[in-house]
Amino acid sequence: MDSKKRSTLLTIGAIIAGYAALRTVPSLLPEKLELQALDRPEGFRKFVAGETSGGFDPFVGLGTADSTEVAAQKAAALERVSDNICSALYGGLTPTPTQVPMASFSDYYCPFCRVQTKRLADMTSEMPDKIAVAWHELPLLGDSSNLAAKAALAAKRQNAYVAFHERLMKSPFQATPEYLSRLATDLGVDGSQLITDMESAEITRELEDSAALARVFAFVGTPALVIGRTVVQGQISDKMVREIIELEREEGWQNVCKAA
Structure with a gap:
């Protein structure tokens, strides 16, 4: 040559x-940290970030009910999360006075989610005194996404959510019942119980609530975040996440959540 x-x-x-x-x-x-106040929910503001995958109805795959029942499901979930937005976002977290809570919404087959989720997990390990993360399943990319989300939530009932979440995020394979069964065995999870829990009303409700939160914050795809009271649509740099965390600590995100 x-x-x-x-x-x-x-x-x-x-x-x-x-x-x-x-x-x-x-x-x-x-990137420049520019924030725009949201009319609803009151007290929250948004920062539009980078790449996003998805853009479908967050309720897709939640069941085969007719349109009337689906509408009722959506309305009930919206009412539940609207009663206390912060509890719906950060339920299960008990942030210390120095920590800012973050809600992460992702899909296992969104390529940008795979990158961002790994970075956020690393960040929580690096600065545990400043951030606590609640992971929300928002399966927007079809049946495999929905199946993977249900499996991860079912694994959480056996204290294996983190292990399932990490493996599903790294896996090149689409979720199928056969693959999930092998994964359960590999991770020491009771496969029969996993399948039973995947079809439970509790997991359906959890997915409905995450979908309702996505509607409240007008997420058009994944990844998406809520950091304290700052809403982020799309992939975001570590630098910008840290800036938002510091801003939330300075301005007192708790004031909005106390009023929520």
Whole structure:
């Protein structure tokens, strides 16, 4: 290969690599912390971030009920989460006075979620005194997404949510009953109980509530976050997450949640 052709190929390769880096490492993208107050829920504001996957009805796959029943499910879930937005977002968390709670909404087959979820998990390990995360399942990308979300929530009933969540986020395979059964065995989870719990009313309700929260905050896809009282749609850099966390600590996110 002559030197001119080699140089051209190297240049093209560098351009492609640079573009890929910008797509996959949002911290390389220029960002400015600009926030816009939301009319509803009162006290919250939004920051629009980067790439998003999805954009479907968050209630897809929750059952085969007719439209009247689905409408009733949506209305009931919306009423539940609206009664106390912060409890619905951060239920199960008991943040210390120095911690800011974060609600993460993701889909196992959203490529941006796979990147962001790993980074958020690393961040919580690095700064446990500043952040606590509640993980919400928001399966928007079809039946496999819905099946994986149900399996992870069922695994949570056996104290295996983190293990299932990590494996599903890393897996190149689409969720099927056979794959989930093998995964349960591999992780020491009772497979029969897992299947039973996946079809339980409690897990359906949990998915409905996360879908209702997505509607409240007008999420159009995943990933999505709520950090304290700041709503983020799309992939976001670690730097910007840290800036928002510090802002929430300074401004007292608790004041909004006490009034919620």
